[in-house]
Amino acid sequence: MLTQDEARALAVRAQGFGLVYHEPVDVLRRLGAIQLDSVNAVARSHELTIFSRFGQYDVTALLDRIYADRCGFEYWGHSASWIDIADIALFQHRMARMRALGRGATTVNKQVRDEHADLYAEVLDRIDAEGPLTASDFAGVRPDGGWFNHKPVKRVLEDLYDQGVLMCAGRGKGFTRRYDRASQVLGTAAPDDPGSDEAAYRLVVRATARLGVATAKEVADYYRLQRWKAPWRDALTAAVTDGQVAETQVAGWCGTAYADPAALDGPLTPPEHRPAFLSPLDNLLWDRPRVKRVFGFEHTFEIYKKPERRRYGYYVLPLLAAGELGGRADLRYDRHASVLLVQGLWLEGATADAVGSALRCIADHLGADDISLTAPAGSVEADVIRRARSN
Incomplete structure (x- = not known):
């Protein structure tokens, strides 16, 4: 059984504090996903998440590594997120479900397709002809002599993004998303979908490693597996059976906890790290009840x-x-x-x-x-x- 102190130490270690990174994008590789947010009161949340672990860095150079060098991509990870490019295949099933208006899709996706079906071909034709565009780039005259309405076009762009037809090629002024064909953003065709079961299995293993030790629902929440109706319970059971995830107990916790087997081998003490202020949307703080239980801190x-x-x-x-x-x-x-x-x-x-x-x-x-x-x-x-x- 782990003590409360050991569980807390595992959580901090799993979140990549105290490590020596070669470059800032390595923090994304460590965390798997970093939540994006446009609020810029101090710096944007995703920039702070990397800063708190890496220290000072050149934000422009990081953006080049994410987008131009294709080290990461944007999609629905925990929330709107940067996600490690190595995991892109694991999100193809979400995109496929959005295309089919299956689990994960919302009434908004269906509504925009019903109400603005005529805009889809025009939007894609312009992107094919001109390259990456923001929603505001569509303001002005349409080919038929009419006018583009910014709001419907933005909804169409967002739906095409949800489907994986378009991806984010970078961010423009004011943190506006620049849309382009997925094949252009990736530099190749999208990888094959391994299927919902396999994707859930691999995301469960990754989530456990990035949490250190957690309850079953906390494991599922890291990549929002419940929201996407992924078969996460079966995946977690299979990962335990395969030895990819270990069952354990934590003093004061109710029920079974799940941990990265390698992490249980130690060390079980906090890593040495510099004091750091965390973005309020930092991965360590995503689950407020967990933060209260593990750290005794009311976030x-x-x-x-x-x-x-x-x-x-x-x-x-x-x-x-x-x-x-x-x-x-x-x-x-x-x-x-x-x-x-x-x-x-x-x-x-x-x-x-x-x-x-x-x-x-x-x-x-x-x-x-x-x-x-x-x-x-x-x-x-x-x-x-x-x-x-x-x-």
């Missing part, structure tokens, strides 16, 4: 709440230090002034050194010239900012 994401209903703030980043979640900061990067604004700070057991170091690291990554505490400050908060500025 909140209040961006969609009215200001008066927020407990902490708009964009609050939890702190990971010494294998523990403790402390958080409401941050915003003022790009015009080149200042990292600390709009709220809660130590919650974290040391001033750890918080100050993490603030300095993220400020350096952003290129901020200064760090400013805009929230009401006591002596502890002031000391943290002093340490951050002096690092």
Whole structure:
């Protein structure tokens, strides 16, 4: 049986903290999928997820590796995600289901096909002729002398993306998706679909390795296998039978837990890693009940709440230090002034050194010239900012 401390250490190790990476895209390879988000209060979530593990890096160079060098692709992983290109075959069944309006497809997919069937050929013809296009590129005159309506075209593009007919060739201004034929994005034809059973099996094994130790539903949720109605329970049973996943127990957890067999061989202690503020959408934080059970940390994401209903703030980043979640900061990067604004700070057991170091690291990554505490400050908060500025 694993102790709570050992389970927590396995979770942090499995998420790639404390490793030495050759390049930033290796973090994607380690995690399998990284959730995308357009909010840019500090930096975009996917950029922060890589930063918290790799440290400072050139974001433009990373995007080139993802898109131009085809190290990753965009699709529905956990949510809208970057996914390791090595796993693209495992998502072909999802695309096939979307084409057939099967499990995973929504009423929106059917509705757009019913209402805008005439747009599909026109959209594809323009992309074939002009190359990657954004939805806004379709504003203007249609070949028949009419006008493109931006909203229906965007829905058609998104449906073709869901089907795997189009893929994301990169991101334009304002994080807008640039669509192109899948064969152009991949540089080859899409791989064969291994089938729902095989895809579920391999994703279950990958998810377990990236969680360290988890409940069955947590394993399924990493790649949203339940949402896609994948046969994940049978896949998990088969993976245990084959020795690809190990059954275990964790003190204080109810029922069977599942772990990466190699991880159980140790070490079962937290990895050495630098203190880091995590994106609120970081893989480690995807499952809030799991975060509460494993780390004893109440993670909140209040961006969609009215200001008066927020407990902490708009964009609050939890702190990971010494294998523990403790402390958080409401941050915003003022790009015009080149200042990292600390709009709220809660130590919650974290040391001033750890918080100050993490603030300095993220400020350096952003290129901020200064760090400013805009929230009401006591002596502890002031000391943290002093340490951050002096690092």
